[in-house]
Amino acid sequence: MEHLLELRNVSIDLPKGRRKPPVKLVEGVDLDIRKKQNFGVVGESGCGKSITCSAIMGLLSYPLTVGQGSSIRFQKEDGSEVEITSLHKSELRKLRGKDISMIFQEPMTALDPMYTIEEQINETLRFHTGLNKAQMHEAALEMLKKVKIPRPEQILADYPHHLSGGMLQRVMIAIALINNPRLLIADEPTTALDVTIQAQILDLMNELRESYDTSVIMITHDLGVIAETCEEVAVFYAGQVVERASVDAIFHETAHPYTTGLLRSVTSLGGARRELYTIRGTVPTAGNFGAGCRFADRCDHCMAICKEKPPALTQVAPGHLCRCWLHAGGAEQAEKEAAV
Amino acid sequence: MRNYIIRRLLQLIPVLFGISVAIFAVLRFIPGGFASGMLGIDATPELIAQVNARYGLDQPVVTQYLNWIGGVLHGDFGISFRSGAEILPEILTRFQVTAELAILAAVISWCIALPLGILAAVKRNRMADRVVRVVALLGVSVPGFALSILVILVLSLFFGYYPPLDYVGLLEDPAKNLEIMFLPALILGCSMSGSVMRMTRSSVLEVLRQDFIKTVRAKGASERVAIFKHALRNALIPIVTLVGLQIGSLLGGAVVVEQIFSLPGLGLMTLTGINNRDYPVVQGCVLFIAFVYVLVNLVVDLLYAYIDPRISYD
Amino acid sequence: MKSVISTLRELWRDPMGKIGIIGVVLLIVVAIFAPQLAPYPYDEIGMRFQPPSAEHLFGTDKFGRDVLSRVIYGARVSLEVGIIAVGIGAVCGYLLGLVAGYFERWVDRVIMCFMDILFAFPSILLAIFISAVLGKGIGPTMVAIGIVNIPVFCRTVRAAVISAKGLEYVQNAKSVGVKTWPLLVRHISPNVVAPFTVQATLALSGAILTEATLSFLGMGIQPPDPSWGSMLSEGRADMIRDPWVALFPLLFIVVTILVFNILGDALRDVLDPKLKT
Numbered sequence: 001m002e003h004l005l006e007l008r009n010v011s012i013d014l015p016k017g018r019r020k021p022p023v024k025l026v027e028g029v030d031l032d033i034r035k036k037q038n039f040g041v042v043g044e045s046g047c048g049k050s051i052t053c054s055a056i057m058g059l060l061s062y063p064l065t066v067g068q069g070s071s072i073r074f075q076k077e078d079g080s081e082v083e084i085t086s087l088h089k090s091e092l093r094k095l096r097g098k099d100i101s102m103i104f105q106e107p108m109t110a111l112d113p114m115y116t117i118e119e120q121i122n123e124t125l126r127f128h129t130g131l132n133k134a135q136m137h138e139a140a141l142e143m144l145k146k147v148k149i150p151r152p153e154q155i156l157a158d159y160p161h162h163l164s165g166g167m168l169q170r171v172m173i174a175i176a177l178i179n180n181p182r183l184l185i186a187d188e189p190t191t192a193l194d195v196t197i198q199a200q201i202l203d204l205m206n207e208l209r210e211s212y213d214t215s216v217i218m219i220t221h222d223l224g225v226i227a228e229t230c231e232e233v234a235v236f237y238a239g240q241v242v243e244r245a246s247v248d249a250i251f252h253e254t255a256h257p258y259t260t261g262l263l264r265s266v267t268s269l270g271g272a273r274r275e276l277y278t279i280r281g282t283v284p285t286a287g288n289f290g291a292g293c294r295f296a297d298r299c300d301h302c303m304a305i306c307k308e309k310p311p312a313l314t315q316v317a318p319g320h321l322c323r324c325w326l327h328a329g330g331a332e333q334a335e336k337e338a339a340v
Numbered sequence: 341m342r343n344y345i346i347r348r349l350l351q352l353i354p355v356l357f358g359i360s361v362a363i364f365a366v367l368r369f370i371p372g373g374f375a376s377g378m379l380g381i382d383a384t385p386e387l388i389a390q391v392n393a394r395y396g397l398d399q400p401v402v403t404q405y406l407n408w409i410g411g412v413l414h415g416d417f418g419i420s421f422r423s424g425a426e427i428l429p430e431i432l433t434r435f436q437v438t439a440e441l442a443i444l445a446a447v448i449s450w451c452i453a454l455p456l457g458i459l460a461a462v463k464r465n466r467m468a469d470r471v472v473r474v475v476a477l478l479g480v481s482v483p484g485f486a487l488s489i490l491v492i493l494v495l496s497l498f499f500g501y502y503p504p505l506d507y508v509g510l511l512e513d514p515a516k517n518l519e520i521m522f523l524p525a526l527i528l529g530c531s532m533s534g535s536v537m538r539m540t541r542s543s544v545l546e547v548l549r550q551d552f553i554k555t556v557r558a559k560g561a562s563e564r565v566a567i568f569k570h571a572l573r574n575a576l577i578p579i580v581t582l583v584g585l586q587i588g589s590l591l592g593g594a595v596v597v598e599q600i601f602s603l604p605g606l607g608l609m610t611l612t613g614i615n616n617r618d619y620p621v622v623q624g625c626v627l628f629i630a631f632v633y634v635l636v637n638l639v640v641d642l643l644y645a646y647i648d649p650r651i652s653y654d
Numbered sequence: 655m656k657s658v659i660s661t662l663r664e665l666w667r668d669p670m671g672k673i674g675i676i677g678v679v680l681l682i683v684v685a686i687f688a689p690q691l692a693p694y695p696y697d698e699i700g701m702r703f704q705p706p707s708a709e710h711l712f713g714t715d716k717f718g719r720d721v722l723s724r725v726i727y728g729a730r731v732s733l734e735v736g737i738i739a740v741g742i743g744a745v746c747g748y749l750l751g752l753v754a755g756y757f758e759r760w761v762d763r764v765i766m767c768f769m770d771i772l773f774a775f776p777s778i779l780l781a782i783f784i785s786a787v788l789g790k791g792i793g794p795t796m797v798a799i800g801i802v803n804i805p806v807f808c809r810t811v812r813a814a815v816i817s818a819k820g821l822e823y824v825q826n827a828k829s830v831g832v833k834t835w836p837l838l839v840r841h842i843s844p845n846v847v848a849p850f851t852v853q854a855t856l857a858l859s860g861a862i863l864t865e866a867t868l869s870f871l872g873m874g875i876q877p878p879d880p881s882w883g884s885m886l887s888e889g890r891a892d893m894i895r896d897p898w899v900a901l902f903p904l905l906f907i908v909v910t911i912l913v914f915n916i917l918g919d920a921l922r923d924v925l926d927p928k929l930k931t
C-alpha cells in the first residue's frame with residue numbers, strides 16, 4: 001500500500017429501528033492520506049467530516065455505525081496493513097493513542113477534571129509502553145517542554161481546571177504526540193480558542209509535525225486554517241466529498257460551486273470592503289436528500305440534470321476531483337437536451 | 341480545610357438551637373400530657389398536679405426549657421420519666437445498634453446498586469438495562485416493612501427459619517450479632533438500592549456522554565478504565581450525596597424495621613418515648629438524631645473535596 | 655405547555671405510561687365503588703381465620719371480617735389520605751414558595767430555614783412526631799403527612815419564582831411600575847405545572863407509603879377503619895399460620911406504590927424530556 005491511510009466507499013449509518021433502513025449520514029467517501037502529509041478536511045458543521053474521522057479511530061459514538069461495504073485501511077509501522085472497520089476491539093485499542101491519535105475541539109472539556117495532567121499523560125504511556133513511573137515522569141516532562149508549556153514541573157501536578165484553554169490544548173497535543181503516532185487527527189483544534197492563541201497552536205502544530213514525521217488530518221470549517229497548514233484538501237458537503245485537490249488548486253482553480261461559495265464567504269482583511277457573501281438556503285438534513293445533486297437547491301449554476309441525477313466524483317485536472325455536473329459533462333448533456 | 345470544618349461546626353449551633361426549641365415547644369402541645377397518660381383512668385386533678393410537680397412540669401415552659409438545655413450543654417440529657425434511667429447513655433447504646441444497621445445496609449446497597457447501575461448505563465436500552473430498571477423500580481416501590489414481612493414469611497414457611505428475637509451486642513458476641521443484624525440490614529439495603537441504582541445509572545450515562553471519555557478512549561483505554569477510572573469517579577458526587585441522605589434518614593427512619601426485628605435502636609426508642617409521652621426521652625433522641633444527621637451532611641461535604649479536586653474548602 | 659389531552663395521549667403511547675394509567679384508574683374505581691364492589695361490609699364479623707374460599711376470596715381475619723372487603727375499603731382510605739395529604743402539601747408548599755421567592759431576603763430565609771428543618775428529619779420520624787401532636791385517626795394523619803410534603807413543593811415553586819423574576823418582561827413591567835405579583839403568578843403557574851404534576855404523583859406514592867407505615871406502627875388510622883398498614887400489623891401476629899390476613903394488604907400496598915411510581919416516571923419522561931436518559 002502506498003498510502004498511510006485509505007478510505008474507500010466509507011459510509012456512516014444512523015440506525016432507525018429494525019424495520020426501517022438506516023439514514024446515511026456519510027456516503028461514498030474515498031480519501032488517501034500519504035505519509036507525512038497534511039491533509040485538510042473542510043465543511044460546515046454537520047457535514048459528516050468529524051464522524052468520518054471518528055470512524056478512522058473506530059470511535060463512532062452510539063448508535064452510529066460504519067455502513068456496509070466501507071473500507072478503512074491503515075498501514076502500521078512495520079509496513080503491515082490493517083482493516084480498521086473489521087479490526088477486533090483489543091487490536092483497535094492498541095492502535096488508538098499509539099499509531100493514530102486525536103485532538104479535540106474543546107480543550108476545556110476534553111480532559112478528565114478529576115485527574116492531574118501528569119496522570120492523564122501517563123495513562124497514554126501506560127496503555128502502550130512498559131515505562132516505569134520515573135521514566136513516564138521524565139517523558140511527560142520532556143513532552144510538555146516540546147509543546148512549550150512554561151513551568152512544566154508544576155503543570156504536571158495541576159488539574160485541568162487550573163489551566164487556560166490554550167494551555168490545555170497544548171497538553172492535548174502533548175498527549176496525542178507522546179507515543180509518536182503515524183497519524184494525528186485534529187478535530188477543529190483551534191475553534192474554541194482565542195484568535196491570538198489559535199495562531200500559536202497552529203504554529204506549534206506545524207513545527208511539531210516537521211520533527212515528528214506525522215501525517216495530520218486537520219478538520220476545520222475555517223479555510224484560513226487550511227491555507228496555513230495543509231497540502232491537500234477534501235471539501236465535505238452533506239455527507240459527501242464534493243471536491244478534492246491540492247490547497248493551491250482549491251484556492252485558485254476552484255471547481256465546485258459550493259467551494260466557491262465557501263471561499264467567497266470568508267472575511268479577508270486585505271480585500272476591498274464588500275458585503276459578506278452567504279450561500280443561500282440551508283443544508284438538507286440527512287435522509288432528505290433529493291434524487292440529484294445535494295447542493296442543487298442552493299447552487300447558482302443549477303441545471304435540469306442537477307435535480308435528477310447525482311453527479312459522480314470525477315477528475316477535472318490531474319489530482320483534482322470534483323462532484324459536479326458542470327465538470328462531469330453535465331453541461332454538454334444539458335446543451336444536447338436543449339438542442340433536442 | 342480545618343477552618344472550614346470549624347466554621348461549619350459553628351454554623352450548626354443555631355440550627356440545633358432552633359431544633360431544640362421547636363421540639364420542646366411542640367412536645368408541650370401533645371394532647372394528653374405525661375401525667376394523665378401515666379395515671380390512665382385513675383387520674384384525678386390532684387394526682388395530676390402531684391405528678392406534674394414531681395417532674396417539674398408545673399413550672400413555666402421557659403424555665404423548663406432552660407433547665408433542660410442547660411443540662412444538655414453539660415452532657416446531661418436528664419432522666420426518663422418512665423424508667424428513671426439516665427437518657428444519654430441509653431441513647432449512645434442504642435445509637436450503636438442503629439449505626440451498625442445503617443452502615444451495614446449502606447454497604448449492602450452499594451454492593452447491589454453500583455455494579456447494576458453501571459451495567460445499566462453501559463448497556464443502555466438493551467436487555468440488561470431494562471432488567472436493572474425494573475429491579476430498581478421494584479426497589480424504590482417495595483417499602484422496607486413490606487419486604488421485611490415478606491422475607492420473614494418466606495423464610496419461616498419454607499425454610500423453617502425464624503429471626504432471633506433477643507438482641508446481642510456486637511462486642512458481646514460478634515457472630516450472633518451479625519446473624520441478628522444481617523437480615524434487617526439486607527432488607528434495608530435492598531430498599532435503599534433502588535434509588536442508588538437509578539442515580540448511578542443516570543449520572544454514569546451523563547458522564548459517558550462527555551468529551552473527555554472520548555479522549556480517554558482515543559488514548560487507547562480499555563472500556564474498564566474508561567468506565568471505572570473515569571466515568572464512575574466523575575459520577576460519584578450525586579451518588580455520594582444520595583447515600584449520605586439515606587444514611588442520615590436511617591438514623592430514625594429505620595424505626596419500622598427495628599420494630600419488626602425487635603432491634604433496640606434509636607428509632608424505636610423515639611417511638612416508645614412518643615407513645616409514653618416521655619418528654620425528656622423524645623427531646624434527647626430527636627436532638628441527637630438531628631445532630632448526627634447534620635454531622636453526616638458535613639462528612640458528605642468533606643468527601644466532595646476528596647472526590648473532586650475542583651472543590652476545595654480553603 | 656402541553657395540554658392535558660396531548661399529555662395523556664403521549665403517556666398512553668408509552669408502555670410504562672399505559673400500565674401506570676390503567677393501574678391508577680383501576681385503583682380509583684375500586685376506591686370510589688368500594689360499597690358496591692365489596693362483598694361484605696368491612697366491619698361485619700363472622701367465622702375467624704377462614705382460608706380463602708369462594709365465599710371469602712381472600713379469607714377472613716382474626717375477628718372473622720372479610721379480608722377482600724377490608725382491602726377494597728382500604729384502597730379508599732389510602733387514596734383519600736394520600737390525595738388530601740398531597741393536596742395540603744402542594745397548596746401550602748405553593749403559597750410558601752411563592753412568598754419566599756417573591757420577597758427573598760429575610761422572609762425567604764425564615765421560610766427556607768423552616769423547610770430545611772422539616773427536611774432534615776427522616777420523613778417517617780417527622781410524620782410520627784406530628785401525628786403524635788395531632789392525634790390519631792384519618793384527619794390528623796392526612797395533616798401530618800401533608801406537612802411532611804410541604805418542603806418539596808415549596809422548593810419547586812420558589813426556584814420557579816426566582817428564575818421568573820429574572821425574565822426581561824417581568825423586569826420591564828416592574829420598571830414601568832406595574833405590580834409584578836399578578837404577573838408572576840400568571841407566569842409561574844404554567845411553568846410549575848409540569849414539575850408539580852410529576853412531583854405530586856411521586857409524592858402520592860410516598861404519602862400512601864407513609865400512611866401505611868404510620869398505621870402499621872399504630873400511629874395512623876385506627877381500627878375499625880380499614881387501612882392496609884393496620885391490617886398488616888394485625889395480621890402479622892398470626893402470619894405464619896394464616897398468611898392471607900397479612901399477605902393481601904401487603905400485596906396491595908406494594909402494587910399501589912408501584913403503580914404510582916410507574917405513572918410518575920412515565921409522566922416525568924413526557925413532561926420533562928430533558929431528564930430522560
